[in-house]
Amino acid sequence: MSKIRTVKLVIISVVLYTLLSAPNLLKAVEGVAVTTKIKGTAVLRPSKLKEFSPISPATVLFDRDFIRTRANGFLVMVYLDDKSMLKVKGNTELEIRGKREGSGISKKINMTIGTLKAEISKQRKGDFVVSTPTSVASVKGTSFWIISDPQFGDRVFGLDGLIELLNLISGEIVTVGPGQTGTSNLDGSIGVMATIPQNIPEDDEETSEEIKELRIRFRNADGEEHDLIIEYD
Numbered sequence: 001m002s003k004i005r006t007v008k009l010v011i012i013s014v015v016l017y018t019l020l021s022a023p024n025l026l027k028a029v030e031g032v033a034v035t036t037k038i039k040g041t042a043v044l045r046p047s048k049l050k051e052f053s054p055i056s057p058a059t060v061l062f063d064r065d066f067i068r069t070r071a072n073g074f075l076v077m078v079y080l081d082d083k084s085m086l087k088v089k090g091n092t093e094l095e096i097r098g099k100r101e102g103s104g105i106s107k108k109i110n111m112t113i114g115t116l117k118a119e120i121s122k123q124r125k126g127d128f129v130v131s132t133p134t135s136v137a138s139v140k141g142t143s144f145w146i147i148s149d150p151q152f153g154d155r156v157f158g159l160d161g162l163i164e165l166l167n168l169i170s171g172e173i174v175t176v177g178p179g180q181t182g183t184s185n186l187d188g189s190i191g192v193m194a195t196i197p198q199n200i201p202e203d204d205e206e207t208s209e210e211i212k213e214l215r216i217r218f219r220n221a222d223g224e225e226h227d228l229i230i231e232y233d
Helices: 003-021
Strands: 032-037 043-044 066-069 074-079 085-088 094-103 106-121 128-131 134-140 143-149 151-161 163-167 173-175 181-183 188-194 214-221 225-231
Touching: 066 074, 134 143, 134 151, 151 163, 163 181, 173 181, 173 188
Parallel strands: 106 128
Antiparallel strands: 032 074, 043 066, 066 094, 074 085, 085 106, 094 106, 106 143, 128 134, 134 163, 143 151, 151 181, 163 173, 181 188, 214 225
């Protein structure tokens, strides 16, 4: 990383911290996460809109926002309370659910299809939850991959900590630990086995796009939305 780029990222981090820490803005910002890196095609449908539009790095995400990545798409999003991180690979569709509870944010992802990596800080209240048409994965704080396919079911690859995996058809639950793969199938069967390393998805973060713009969306007391945009070379 060049010295110039390092300085830019430090400045942007300070600006973001200052904006989100200001008492008068804390009341206005209702976002739960922010995108930090983008590669390829990723689009966003805000909670109150019907149309999709391209996602820019540093876009604040809100409860019930819907994200879709194309085959070449990849994005990283970070939660604003504890820096928990999600990495979303191509051909993924998910809805972000999150509400502020005191100093923390309750976190849930409704995932229709695709591949997601979660690096979750220990939660102050409740679990971090990923829900799919077949399963529910719940953690207090850990790292894992989940692959969801509505035709074949789900696979969860434990990297660190423990994941509670529930099959919604049978109601059966298993615990997935580091080095283990949990499977949850459409027939209601569920199981845990040793992970085959070659089956773990590849992390695309190294080839993602550098942030060029800081975009923060605010809602005023009347519910109107406004964007604050900081651009830099």
